[in-house]
Amino acid sequence: MTKKNYNINIYKATVIDRMHHLDLGLYDHQITFTCDLLKSKYRYLILNKIDNRLANIPRHSELKIFKNEIQTANIANEYQNLIKIMIFVLDDLTEDNDLNKILIKAYED
Template identity: 50%
Template structure:
């Protein structure tokens, strides 16, 4: 994917033919809210630039793939699930390419570079330095593009924490996946909330355990 982007030949690549590396990465939840902000602000920017219909058409035209959610009606933010936001991560770098909006495709390239580094299970000091550089590169573009669009001018805690504190937190506590509460919240949803709703509300614990055993 990066080779096509760097050589400015992305028009020659179809999502159906190209093996997209990001499609095979299991995404964690820590920074999903930040990506949610990025998508929302991108939609607002596209509205201002009168490019939203073009982007929605591009999304709807993406061919079916068994590892990818197909958004035939374009982006409908109010209906996106967590898994669908992860699918959006995989395609947006292509969807916003060549829209004549400065730095928009680049902010998604920088996001993906940063996200890949965040997936590491172990970090050497040199890895953390590279990770901080990737965070700063993404953060600078994110702020440049979206500060005026945000009602709070991007003054929200998760962005501040991610840019200024996540690397120090990794130094103290270890890799991200080892301590984030979002992981356990996801497991709680998958193995408790959803299964509770599927039960008949009688002997709930027994039904949940039986359903979990069926999943394994």
């Protein structure tokens, strides 16, 4: 009998339902953690950069733009809109390419 090697990452194999992700408050935690991480490394100026990027996203009929500061998001509708655009907001946000890749991967997954 041969031993089979199963390299399955359960976290990558599990599909997350976005609404349940919102209902459980996980996306709120993800945004808060990201902001806290960036603040600890770049201070509050990085949040201004994020808010500026959010405000400058071109308008589209099916995309409701989040106009408030990122840390004031508090309802599911606002988080739903943030889910759609956070990858673009975080793209090349910092000079640290490794951190950029980690953040994009976290929001992409």
